[in-house]
Amino acid sequence: MPLDLICPAGSLVSLKAAIDHGADAVYMGFRDNTNARAFPGLNFDEAQAAEGLRYAHERGRRVLLALNTYPQPDTWSRWTGAVDRAAKLGMDAVILADAGLMRYAVKQHPQLRLHLSVQGSATSYEAVNFYREHFGIQRAVLPRVLSLPQVENVVQHTDVEIELFGFGGLCVMVEGRCLLSSYCTGESPNTAGVCSPAKAVQWTDTPAGLESRLNGVLLDRYGRDEKAGYPTLCKGRFEVGGETYYAIEEPTSLNTLDLLPEMLKIGIAAIKIEGRQRSPAYVAQVTKVWRAAIDSVKKNADGFKPAPAWQAELNKLSEGQSHTLGAYHRPWK
Amino acid sequence: MLNLAFPPQLANVVSRLPAAPPSLAFSVMANRLLWPALKTLDWQALVGRRYAIRVKDLGLSLRFTVTQRGFAPDSGAPDLTISASARDFLLLLSRREDPDTLFFSRRLVSEGDTELGLTVKNLLDALDPEQVLGRLPTPLARAAQRLMAT
Numbered sequence: 001m002p003l004d005l006i007c008p009a010g011s012l013v014s015l016k017a018a019i020d021h022g023a024d025a026v027y028m029g030f031r032d033n034t035n036a037r038a039f040p041g042l043n044f045d046e047a048q049a050a051e052g053l054r055y056a057h058e059r060g061r062r063v064l065l066a067l068n069t070y071p072q073p074d075t076w077s078r079w080t081g082a083v084d085r086a087a088k089l090g091m092d093a094v095i096l097a098d099a100g101l102m103r104y105a106v107k108q109h110p111q112l113r114l115h116l117s118v119q120g121s122a123t124s125y126e127a128v129n130f131y132r133e134h135f136g137i138q139r140a141v142l143p144r145v146l147s148l149p150q151v152e153n154v155v156q157h158t159d160v161e162i163e164l165f166g167f168g169g170l171c172v173m174v175e176g177r178c179l180l181s182s183y184c185t186g187e188s189p190n191t192a193g194v195c196s197p198a199k200a201v202q203w204t205d206t207p208a209g210l211e212s213r214l215n216g217v218l219l220d221r222y223g224r225d226e227k228a229g230y231p232t233l234c235k236g237r238f239e240v241g242g243e244t245y246y247a248i249e250e251p252t253s254l255n256t257l258d259l260l261p262e263m264l265k266i267g268i269a270a271i272k273i274e275g276r277q278r279s280p281a282y283v284a285q286v287t288k289v290w291r292a293a294i295d296s297v298k299k300n301a302d303g304f305k306p307a308p309a310w311q312a313e314l315n316k317l318s319e320g321q322s323h324t325l326g327a328y329h330r331p332w333k
Numbered sequence: 334m335l336n337l338a339f340p341p342q343l344a345n346v347v348s349r350l351p352a353a354p355p356s357l358a359f360s361v362m363a364n365r366l367l368w369p370a371l372k373t374l375d376w377q378a379l380v381g382r383r384y385a386i387r388v389k390d391l392g393l394s395l396r397f398t399v400t401q402r403g404f405a406p407d408s409g410a411p412d413l414t415i416s417a418s419a420r421d422f423l424l425l426l427s428r429r430e431d432p433d434t435l436f437f438s439r440r441l442v443s444e445g446d447t448e449l450g451l452t453v454k455n456l457l458d459a460l461d462p463e464q465v466l467g468r469l470p471t472p473l474a475r476a477a478q479r480l481m482a483t
Contacts, residue, residue, distance in 0.1 A: 010455070010458065011455070011458050011459035012459065012461070013458060013459060013460070013461055013462070014458070039451055039455060040378065040448060040451055040452040040455065041378075041451065041452045041453075041454070041455030041456045041459070042455045197448075198447045198448035198450075198451045199447070199448040201447040201448075202447060203442075203443060203444060203447065204444070205442060205444065210439070210442075222439070224439075225439070226439075227437050227438055227439065228436060228437050228438075228439060229437065277433075278431055278433055279428075279431040279432055279433070279454070279458045280428060280458060281428050281429060281430055281431040281434075282431035282433065282434065285431075316434060316438075317431065317434050318437070319433075319437055
């Protein structure tokens with residue numbers, strides 16, 4: 001089953017929207033900082049997770065659990081407890097980043113399928129194979145830093161299934177290693193499960209424009225007709241050498257519809273859609289477009305061309321002004 | 334596409350009304366129609382905070398707080414203010430648009446306590462529309478279903 005469609009679910013309603021619109025699998029997190037979308041009111045308690053699993057399994061789909069943050073020494077048992085609950089609930093796989101937690105999972109629940117999270121930041125086949133050898137991982141999600149020929153090189157040298165991000169918000173390309181949010185707020189995705197925690201974010205409409213601040217640091221000021229983005233440090237505009245511009249990264253969304261035929265040819269196992277923090281409406285709209293696109297490329301890879309209506313729908317949902325093919329399509333290495 | 338624009342004359346009249354009667358009317362209506370479906374949610378983080386919903390094209394401002402027993406009009410400084418057009422509020426309510434999408438395109442403005450705003454959003458997102466519809470008076474449920482199917 002190449003090109004499985006893996007969709008985000010921040011709530012039971014989103015999970016059902018993903019399944020109803022054609023996701024092959026959904027990924028979710030528990031209601032704490034064991035996953036990298038630890039936002040207030042988002043995610044699943046145990047009863048909701050069980051109901052989600054029932055809904056998906058009845059329809060022949062799978063549920064993956066993101067346990068993709070790094071356990072902290074004084075709360076280690078929260079992470080191992082989450083692995084235990086995942087096994088008990090019958091999750092189809094857990095998505096892990098931390099090697100210690102993988103070791104725990106393998107020892108306690110040898111039947112539990114393990115995926116290596118993008119936060120694990122494994123960019124070479126040597127790294128992927130290391131996780132295979134030591135923890136028996138079945139799949140790895142590659143960071144969005146590799147070009148497609150580099151991805152192909154990884155696929156050719158490992159038995160591990162490879163999953164790629166296909167659509168959604170884009171990080172500055174140091175996934176699993178970014179501490180920018182910590183620099184401003186003391187909390188980052190890897191340690192606290194959240195980038196730009198909401199309690200540190202402030203939006204103010206001023207005569208000069210809409211201002212976003214993170215713990216008092218001005219990130220951006222949007223003019224009247226400019227599209228806004230998420231309030232993250234990496235996507236702010238800063239004054240450098242007398243000029244004000246996106247000094248780290250422009251807020252764009254990843255959209256790889258154009259690359260689907262190549263991904264199919266290379267042997268990519270699954271395409272991941274970003275956005276557990278988004279609403280059921282987003283999940284339904286994105287899943288519908290990607291289901292149609294993947295079905296179409298599987299039917300006729302050579303003649304595949306993304307429908308303009310798909311691109312328009314995806315652009316509407318995007319953060320920032322434009323979308324990009326990301327690192328997958330760059331001439332330099 | 335639905336034509337949900339309000340006649341300017343009507344907006345003109347509505348915007349001149351004092352805020353208190355619409356806020357009172359909103360609380361009474363919301364308690365009667367929506368609270369039965371909403372009361373099972375975990376309101377803990379939201380109780381006692383002050384909210385303002387600004388319907389920009391109508392010049393309408395609904396100000397209320399949430400108690401253990403439902404909505405109550407409130408005139409204090411809001412902790413959270415959400416502003417959008419009537420049409421965009423309807424698109425959100427009928428689950429046809431994602432709040433982040435409207436926010437990126439500057440059609441939805443959230444001011445005040447960002448964490449409170451996110452909590453409200455996630456709470457409402459997790460609400461099963463079927464459950465809400467099931468508890469609405471039949472004519473209203475039918476109208477809502479039509480809106481969601483458009």
